[in-house]
Amino acid sequence: MVERYVMSIDQGTTSTRCILFDHRGRLVTVAQREHRQFFPQPGWVEHDASEIRRNLERIVPEALSDVGIDVGQIIAIGIANQRETTVLWDRRTGAPVCRAIVWQDVRTAQLVEDLRRSPGDAFFLDRCCLRPSTYFSAPRLRWLFDHVDGLEQRARDGEVLFGTVESWLIWNLTGGADGGLHITDATNASRTMLMNIRTLTWDPELLEFFGVPSAMLPEIRPSIEAYGQARSMLPGVPITAALGDQQAALFGQTCFSPGEAKCTYGTGSFLVMNTGTDLVRSRHGLLTTVAYKIADQPTVYALEGPIAVTGSLVQWFRDRLGLISSAPEIETLALTVEDNGGCYIVPAFSGLFAPHWRSDARGVIVGLTSYITKGHLARAVLEATGWQTREVVDAMNADSALAMKELKVDGGMTSDNLLMQFLADVLDLPVVRPLVAETVSLGAAYAAGLAAGFWPDLEVLRRNWHRAAQWMPDMDPERREWEYECWKRAVERSLGWIRPSGPA
């Protein structure tokens, strides 16, 4: 019998990856290619959407030839993507009308400040469960309309299409200017600030508020459903799933039951908890988001706590301070001392995300004495990730009736043993790492394979999940509380550093 595979396309912030999974959910091959990051001004981050499309055109055949299979053996395609990044392209030529504005870009900071004053957070929270932030797509669309001549009119005339990256890729895969499908999935749409979180449709009041014409918007579809067949690159193969990357990781970690949570530790970290079909409105600084929607089944929701700086603090320690030569060495350096020596680092490099949402915060190192060595600083760097996770977990537990019982982790930082033990210690929860580390890709593959009948149901996927490592809490409760108090005091000291206007 001919072996069949599911193809997962993970379009991330720094690279695009194409991964094949076999029927047992095992990774068979990886092809990947990085794309350029453009920083035209401080705080601006852009991608070239055409470059991303070309990269995909290269890695798809690479993945196939690496395993020596043909297109017919691919049963379905699933897409996971960097979220919130905004792509605009010409409906007739298929060319992007400007560079894609990436989720990290903070050019809309002033606009966002204005929105929070008027009409205020409540207007947005009621409709899309997001408070205004530079993080989301809609303020970027408004910014583009205000800064690119004629763009708003072209959008009204239906000449320009909007989408997040999965929309762009699906449109191109299914024919592009020649009848390509212009669709998005509910998880990605839930990050635009334009979708009504309850009805999963574009919200007329939000569209009107941001001045976004509906002619330019993709159709919102379930995350898991047969969308259509690819025409280019993988002719005839059905595209059956699309999910934002963090939702894909939740799916890949098989967090299908309410209360199950995962945290992906990368440049930033994203803790997401399944809240089932209940829409939980956060009162403690979390985002309510769509976890996934399978065809016509009820929508599954999630609470999410994004943390802006975790792995990137280690990179800063390596590249800017030069105290280590590779990221894993942070653990070696941290192990040269017993504890943090009273030193704490709050990495509010561009403000703090969940649960604080303070754009006026900046990073601080507190507790410096002549006793502190680079070893203590290394500890403080790792502990910052632990405490930031603790703050988000506390917010989750306060918002939801579902107390977390364990935390499933993935991402590059899970190879740091000291950090994983510290996490278990400060959360007072078991921390569990799964056998397949590529949870984003795996989630997209699971979702696509489920829709294509490659796997029958969620239970089968759950049985594919295996524990590769587990860290158990082992910290004196009094010490945990003391340290947490110290951390909170450190956070207080980072707040309000940025004042409304500096010297001219």
Add this chain to the structure above:
Amino acid sequence: MAGPVQSIERAAAILRLLAGGPRRLGLGEVASSLGLAKGTAHGILRTLQHVDFVEQDEATGKYQLGAALLHLGTSYLDVNELRSRSINWADALAARSGEAVRLGTPLEGKVLVVHHVFRPDDTLQTLDVGTLLPLHACSLGKVLLAFGAEPVEPLVDAGLEEYTRHTLVRSEDLSRALVEVRELGWGAEVQEMAMGEAGVAAPIRGHGGLVVGAIGVSGPVERICDTKGRPQPALITLLREAARAISRDLGAARW
């Protein structure tokens, strides 16, 4: 015995030249200082750069001594770096073999477990990263001994402790076993550390083929070995693939 190898003499001269001052040197300066053709000097510099003895400044293209020279003599590879670079391959090995996987490096006459992947059956298991194992009684240790990552003599001098009746306690037996490990390219332990337990391990090589650690699979003897008490060939194949993949990632060219 053959005479001195000219290219190594020239490489040594280049390193001395770069060590001689605080300033980075351009290709032309290196070549003219030593009376070498530019092409020759460039070839040697490229090779030295490949083994990290020399670094080239991206902006100016000039050369200086590389960080690897500082760690010469300690065959330095950060154990946490080793774990980070091995993690995907170790996971894949556990998934395919269905058994627990460990990585070991030498530490003060023992094997330090630097990474551990649970047997993927979701039974209760405890992470034993940081545990020290006896070199002569486990497959990880035998591999480290066989490929020179740790000297044998001090171990034998101190006396080989007996863990089970299968433990190799006589130095002749250990020596013979190590010769076999070198010939096969992998090592086994069958009920030598604990009755009912067995394991196989293969070397992980870094730059130039130097053995920096070992990766092993272990479990109940009836699953690791066939009915004759010999390790399952299919398991050895998976193990050696993983070891080779990690070695390639670490910069070993031919393994």
